[in-house]
Amino acid sequence: MSRNVYEFLAMGFTQLRREPLGMFLYLFFMPQQLGDTAFLIWHSISIGLQVATPLVLYYLIVSLNGRRDIAAFIAVSLIVLPLDQTLPYVSAVNYRLGLLLGLISLYLTVRAAAAERIDKIKIVAALLLALFTEYILIEAMMALEPARMLLLWIMRYRSQRSNTETIKEVALTSAPFVLLTLPLIAYKILVKPYGFYAAMYPTGIINLIDWTAMREMAGLLIIGNWRMLLGYAAHGSWISPVLGATAGALLLFAMKCALFTDQHNKTSQATNISQRGTENVTHAAWTLPLLGFTILISQTIFFGYAALLPKVGGGTTHAIFMQAGYAILVGSGMFWLIRKCLDTSAVRPALANALFATLVMVGTYFNNLNLDVYTAASARENAFWQAFIQRFPALPERADFLIDAIPLPYAHHISTFFRAEDIFNPYDFERRLNDLYFSEEKSAKNRRYRVVPGIRVVQHIRANGRQILNSTIEASTHMGLAQIHPDDLIVVHYRNGELLVNREIIERYPTIEYRAWADKPLPELAAKKAVTSEPEKKSFTTQQPILSISHK
Known part of the structure; x- marks a missing residue:
């Protein structure tokens, strides 16, 4: 419907004061002239982002504490327990790409801090990715900065420097990320959307005590999407439960072969630590939950201030940046729970493995059921337009x-x-x-x-x-x-x-x-x-x- 980029920006991005995002999406939607092939391209990109994101999160956790087993649990949790249920919405690509680039930026930060002296090249690369994401794709990237500072503290603290020296390093390394974000914050506060979007973003600190919105978000975090999708099971295809069962069986086989075959796996905890060295398992036990909570809380404050807290339904796009923190909490929690169960003679390893495999099976089923519902929605939508054209x-x-x-x-x-x-x-x-x-x-x-x-x-x-x-x-x-x-x-x-x-x-x-x-x-x-x-x-x-x- 738009003949050039100016008309495209006039369809909402100018009123929203997000012209850079409009430019990005204008390029992203250029394949629309290819007809149905355009949807194949767009959805392939979305799926590619969905595949790459847990891989980056996996390597981020491995770089943080060297634990491939915990990292695998966290990555799997990100896949099977997504907070976002709007994957078919191709217009949300900036959220998904923003999450991926945000995690890559954090990964580069951890890698930079792992060296004896902070690697400036990696830090600059992390900074450029962060700025591109914040200024072009989605402002919510700035809410990952507390997590970045925490990661820097964890990595530099391990090098056994004094607290004063560690604080100085963290402050100096974080300063460019924070200072270069300030102009964007000032712009968003001083320059408000107008027209169509004028009343859509009632920003204010008072929004942070909107208990109804908080309760709705809590409902989302407590497998809210699963509970919602149960009402739509009749619209699922036969392939969804088959894919769920297949995923559960494959994971069960992998766990039996590699993760929890016997109690001797406990000895790998000492050898799987990164060479920079976690002193003990207890250190990893507190860093991961703290990282997960930091991401969740900072994103909650960001979207709460904008009165855009996520909830079950279409608003789950605002939970995309929370997914990493949520997966870290769920994945690490499941791992330590299973390890604790294996420490007791009352629980057999096969049972512990089966519990996690069941989680994966159910999560895979609901992910595919979600797509089935979108397929039904698309069919109904097009049935209407067919009837309209006939009339x-x-x-x-x-x-x-x-x-x-x-x-x-x-x-x-x-x-x-x-x-x-x-x-x-x-x-x-x-x-x-x-x-x-x-x-x-x-x-x-x-x-x-x-x-x-x-x-x-x-x-x-x-x-x-x-x-x-x-x-x-x-x-x-x-x-x-x-x-x-x-x-x-x-x-x-x-x-x-x-x-x-x-x-x-x-x-x-x-x-x-x-x-x-x-x-x-x-x-x-x-x-x-x-x-x-x-x-x-x-x-x-x-x-x-x-x-x-x-x-x-």
Whole structure:
């Protein structure tokens, strides 16, 4: 929909004050001209990031304490217990790439601090990665700086220097990371988003005591995504449990061969320590939990200040940077729990191994079930658009729509983001509609078709009464504030594969809330009733607009 980078930035990044990210995503989305192949490219990149991230975390932990066994548990925990459940959203690539580059930056910091004298080349490389991530991809990278200082302290403390000398080294090494972050912090505090995003980020210290948000985040940390996905098991494919069982069996075999074959593995604890030397296992026992808590707490403060604490559903993208700390806590905790069990004669090694293998099996199943639900969402979304095109083979030069298109719910008792179709996402209603009936002569700034989301209209009517049916509709989108008069609306209602237009809606649903707006004849370009056919292609996005209805 955008013909150049300026139009692309005008679709939200300028209002958000994040032009550098817009430039990055403009390049990332350039393959869109390849059609379906573009999604193959984008999702391949996302999967590549998902594979690389636990590997980098593994090497970070090995470099920190030399324990390959603990590092393996932590890396596996990152894979099977992700806090984020929005992998198919290709627009979140900056979060995933940001996490990967952030961990690489921390890894380089640890490697630099492992030398007798701090390796300046590695520190500079770590600094450049950190700045690129903070200024271009995602500001949340700055919340990893406390973890960096902790890692520097751990590594330099081990060299048995005096506390004063260690503090001086840590302060001098950390200073460039902190000082070069200050301009970004000042910019974010002083220069606020405007337009579409003006009211979306109510920053403030008071947000840190939002106990409701804290409780929702705690629910996410306590396997919240698993509990949510249980309600969607019926939408899973047969391959998900097969992949889960396969992953569990393979891990069980690997553990039997390498990790916990017998009690003699305890002797490897002394030989697996890095040459820089951890004095004993107790030292590793406190450093890892402290590192995990540092990452979690600093990210909680960052997103809490911005009133964006993650929770089960679409908000889990904000938990991506927390995943490393969460995996460190879970993985190291599982490792030490199993070691403790093996120290008692009451627990057989095979049972301890089976417990962790079961965790991996269940986690793999839920990861694939999550993708199954997105697949179902994509199919439903495209079924709607197939029905829409059948009813409207062509559209006038310009038109305004009220589209009330809620598919069959996945689970009535769960309120989640898995109404993931574009047809539940008002802003992308409009984007997709303009894509489907695209005109080369029109730019992104001149929308031919505007959409009012039916669900928001119904919410306003139920909250404020039917008197607002005589009001002008104000819909705030990335293109600015749109004022639409109800008389100009073509009303579309979609349920269970049936698409109705204008007066057809009243005939089927006489008490529909927006009856007054739908009480008009069919538009001339609308065909007779049609039922959906097979979907053609997928689309995933996350944006949500604001809708208001004002009296004129």
